[in-house]
Amino acid sequence: MPPATREPAAGPCTGAALAPDSAADDGPRDVAVVGGGVVGLTCALELARSGHRVRVHTADPWPATTSAVAAAIWFPYRAAPVDAVLRWGATSLEVLTRLAADPATGVRLRPGTFVHRTPEPDLWWTPGVPGVRPAAPEELPPGARAGTRCTLPVVDTGAYLPWLAAGCASAGVATVPGRVAALDEVAGDVVVVAAGLGSGHLLDDDTGVPVQGQVVRLADPGLSGWVLDQDGPAGLTYVVPRGRDVVCGGTAVEGATGREPDPRVEAAILERACALVPELRGQPVLSRAVGLRPARPTVRLERLEIGGRPVVACYGHGGAGVTLSWGCAAEVAGLV
Structure with missing residues (x-):
């Protein structure tokens, strides 16, 4: 079953600086999340719980994602920078520890x-x-x-990813199958790019x-x-x-x-x-x-302006997607 209560979001985001007028409209937005792995699904769930209307564009069903392969023990493997990774990881550690009380999540301590x-x-x-x-x-x-x-926390992704997907569905998140080739293909007030290795070409970034x-x-x-x-x-x-x-x-x-x-x-x-x-x-x-x-040399988590529309980048998590997912999702919600 999906979670019945909302996990608390993090405090004020400390990643990329927001534009001076970015908080002028803090009402619900139409948000498109590109990426259906653990980071994309967690961002989608956090955004939906924050009151936004959310769609997830996913090139593959969850069993075909890299997230499904992971041993998924909480450990910040091949992720930087250290200060941000520790902050995001601490939030995820707290959330995953609470989720371990529910056998349906697939999380165990x-x-x-x-x-x-x-x-x-x-x-x-x-x-x-x-x-x-x-x-x-x-x-x-x-x-x-x-x-x-x-x-x-050890996360059995075979149980956790469908639990996460069910949580998204219960929160009203729509799923759009198909690979996104360019951001202008995606409708929405805001786009969150959380497609792992598929993110770079959408944002002209060849560092992945x-x-x-x-x-x-x-x-x-x-x-x-x-x-x-x-x-x-x-x-x-x-x-x-x-x-x-x-x-x-x-x-x-x-x-x-x-x-x-x-x-x-x-x-x-x-x-x-x-x-x-x-x-x-x-x-x-x-x-x-x-x-x-x-x-990637560092996790990219920042808000950009592309084609007159806010775009939030959230990718480059190395071997720490599950480990950083809830902390990064909370910061993404703050940037949106």
């Missing part, structure tokens, strides 16, 4: 271990994360000498780059927590149990555009994952997928 491979790890992402502490020796995976323990990520999903043998080994000697590795399956990854190949799983890459992922979590050995493969993270 799960403990886990962030593995350290250097004597002084950079824990820049921990401000605002409750219960952060050093991992005890028995909490470390084989071969790891140190780590950080905390409890974070795909970062390919491959995952394999195994049957869950009853794991109690996640493991993230970002600097492992054999490559990025994460093991994220979701109850019905365990998402094992991954890769981060900048510039790669292929979407077909590579069996050799999968074998390497499984080898690394089973080395970290031996309980995974012998578990059957349930599914596999490849997604293209929408990376």
